[in-house]
Amino acid sequence: MNLRLIKDSIVRNLSAILLFASLAVVLLIVLGLGSKSIPLLQTEKLGNILTESIWSPLKGNFGFLPFIMGTVWVTFISLIIAVPLCILASVYLVEYASDRLRNLVLPLMNVLAAIPPVLYGVWGILFVVPGISQFVAPLFGVHTTGYSVFAGGIVLAVMIFPIMISIMVEVLLTIPQELKAASLSLGATKWETIQKVILKKAKPGIIAATVLGVSRAFGETVAVLMVCGNIPKVPQSIFDAGYPIPALIANNFGEMMSIPLYDSALMFAALLLFVIIFGFNLLSRIILNRLEEKA
Amino acid sequence: MYSLSSIETKETQNIIFPTTQPHIQIKDLNVHIEGKHILKNINLSIPNNSITSIIGPSGCGKTTLLKTLNRLVDDTKGVDVTGSVLVNGEDIYGKHAEVTHIRKKMGLLSQKPFPLPMSIFDNVAYGPRIHGERDKKILKGIVETQLRNVGLWEEVKDRLDASATRLSIGQQQRLCLARGLAVKPEIILGDESTSALDPISTQTIENLLVELKKDYTIVLVTHILRQARRVSDYIIFVYNGEIVEFGKTEDVLLHPKNEITQQYVKGFIT
Numbered sequence: 048m049n050l051r052l053i054k055d056s057i058v059r060n061l062s063a064i065l066l067f068a069s070l071a072v073v074l075l076i077v078l079g080l081g082s083k084s085i086p087l088l089q090t091e092k093l094g095n096i097l098t099e100s101i102w103s104p105l106k107g108n109f110g111f112l113p114f115i116m117g118t119v120w121v122t123f124i125s126l127i128i129a130v131p132l133c134i135l136a137s138v139y140l141v142e143y144a145s146d147r148l149r150n151l152v153l154p155l156m157n158v159l160a161a162i163p164p165v166l167y168g169v170w171g172i173l174f175v176v177p178g179i180s181q182f183v184a185p186l187f188g189v190h191t192t193g194y195s196v197f198a199g200g201i202v203l204a205v206m207i208f209p210i211m212i213s214i215m216v217e218v219l220l221t222i223p224q225e226l227k228a229a230s231l232s233l234g235a236t237k238w239e240t241i242q243k244v245i246l247k248k249a250k251p252g253i254i255a256a257t258v259l260g261v262s263r264a265f266g267e268t269v270a271v272l273m274v275c276g277n278i279p280k281v282p283q284s285i286f287d288a289g290y291p292i293p294a295l296i297a298n299n300f301g302e303m304m305s306i307p308l309y310d311s312a313l314m315f316a317a318l319l320l321f322v323i324i325f326g327f328n329l330l331s332r333i334i335l336n337r338l339e340e341k342a
Numbered sequence: 343m344y345s346l347s348s349i350e351t352k353e354t355q356n357i358i359f360p361t362t363q364p365h366i367q368i369k370d371l372n373v374h375i376e377g378k379h380i381l382k383n384i385n386l387s388i389p390n391n392s393i394t395s396i397i398g399p400s401g402c403g404k405t406t407l408l409k410t411l412n413r414l415v416d417d418t419k420g421v422d423v424t425g426s427v428l429v430n431g432e433d434i435y436g437k438h439a440e441v442t443h444i445r446k447k448m449g450l451l452s453q454k455p456f457p458l459p460m461s462i463f464d465n466v467a468y469g470p471r472i473h474g475e476r477d478k479k480i481l482k483g484i485v486e487t488q489l490r491n492v493g494l495w496e497e498v499k500d501r502l503d504a505s506a507t508r509l510s511i512g513q514q515q516r517l518c519l520a521r522g523l524a525v526k527p528e529i530i531l532g533d534e535s536t537s538a539l540d541p542i543s544t545q546t547i548e549n550l551l552v553e554l555k556k557d558y559t560i561v562l563v564t565h566i567l568r569q570a571r572r573v574s575d576y577i578i579f580v581y582n583g584e585i586v587e588f589g590k591t592e593d594v595l596l597h598p599k600n601e602i603t604q605q606y607v608k609g610f611i612t
Contacts (some may be wrong), residue, residue, distance in 0.1 A: 125485070229450070232531075234446030235442065235469075244459065
């Protein structure tokens with residue numbers, strides 16, 4: 048066979064092998080986590096582990112509800128803050144701002160995205176936590192140290208701004224000028240056009256940006272664990288401390304491994320996080336497909 | 343050369359302007375975009391209840407001219423407009439002019455159909471709703487009337503709730519026309535409105551426009567000379583941002599006075 052053709056087939060096969068190797072890593076992670084979690088799952092029912100709210104490894108109680116709820120609260124709060132702000136910010140950048148401003152702000156967003164999470168954590172401890180304990184909580188008549196799911200949510204929201212804004216800007220830029228002109232030429236104002244036409248058309252893209260933001264929020268560890276308080280109790284309000292799953296793993300892995308099942312419990316936590324993120328992405332993919340079909 | 347058979351010949355060649363006040367009058371209009379002089383000293387009265395086509399080579403400013411009529415040109419980056427455009431005697435570039443009010447008077451039919459991301463019904467009802475119509479019966483009435491006006495009613499009456507993007511491109515363009523008519527404009531602006539359509543849809547749209555001119559003043563931009571000849575009563579020839587010639591269709595196309603017009607009509611300039 049011709050040498051050039053041999054080269055060609057080598058490259059093709061090698062690429063395929065590398066692709067499957069990288070996919071295999073994902074599979075290995077799931078298998079590894081799964082097999083390590085088996086000891087815990089053998090001692091207690093899956094349903095109990097997920098719904099119990101008592102976490103005391105020394106007594107052999109492994110209830111994961113506080114961590115699941117901690118993750119849910121923090122993520123939810125960050126979304127409530129980030130989604131509207133990001134939509135408005137990207138609408139401003141695309142529809143109102145000058146080209147110069149847009150070209151200035153977008154690279155800045157990338158810089159924000161490149162800041163290591165630990166710095167956001169420090170910023171949270173220095174400004175957000177005291178801000179909550181001294182100014183926000185008193186407004187509601189609540190006493191708190193400030194280390195709370197609210198602080199976690201704020202820090203996380205700021206962390207997911209850059210990725211969400213840059214994707215939303217991309218999405219809004221793809222909306223044809225003529226579609227806007229169609230609405231404007233009917234006598235709609237710019238704001239009416241944004242609400243009724245642009246955002247409607249951009250909905251799938253905005254959801255996709257949100258999904259990416261949420262995936263990041265689910266997994267974010269260091270910054271959140273620095274400001275969240277890390278108390279394994281189900282938060283009852285935004286001013287309560289919380290303990291998200293990634294923080295649980297990062298804080299405890301490598302310690303207290305002598306406690307029976309502890310190792311297995313942490314592995315189960317990791318598996319849980321994996322399943323949540325995977326399931327969430329799958330679900331949002333399905334929703335997006337539906338939306339695209341409809342449009 | 344061109345046959346005159348399809349053109350309804352007007353009485354005398356000297357009378358271009360109708361005696362009533364024209365819907366659209368342009369006075370000393372100059373448009374700069376990012377420093378470039380796009381339109382130069384435009385002075386023009388567009389005759390009522392007839393079709394006026396703006397023709398000219400690409401990049402000559404004909405689309406910009408059309409967009410100055412409903413101030414869509416405002417959305418172009420770095421645009422500067424001086425002079426005035428009077429619509430019913432009111433300067434739309436005047437200090438107190440309200441853009442949404444002006445645009446409502448003009449239906450725009452763009453190059454490609456751009457249905458709004460909503461149902462067929464909502465597309466037509468969009469304009470009336472924006473302008474405050476809430477009554478469902480009235481909205482239904484408007485939608486049916488306008489869809490009948492553009493000959494789309496029979497084709498879509500059973501699927502008014504379906505997404506407008508499901509329609510064929512020719513149907514979409516007719517829907518866009520119905521959408522524009524629903525806000526009761528006085529003027530229809532068409533920006534190469536048939537360039538994306540197949541011949542049959544093109545013919546449908548052309549026939550519609552000819553029919554509509556009894557109620558509306560219509561201004562079209564087209565780069566197809568034959569289309570200009572088929573549908574228009576008057577022709578404006580624009581070259582390098584200037585109006586080179588303006589007159590009745592047969593005059594401009596068959597007996598152009600200006601040399602550049604002659605060359606364009608003969609196909610030497612494209």
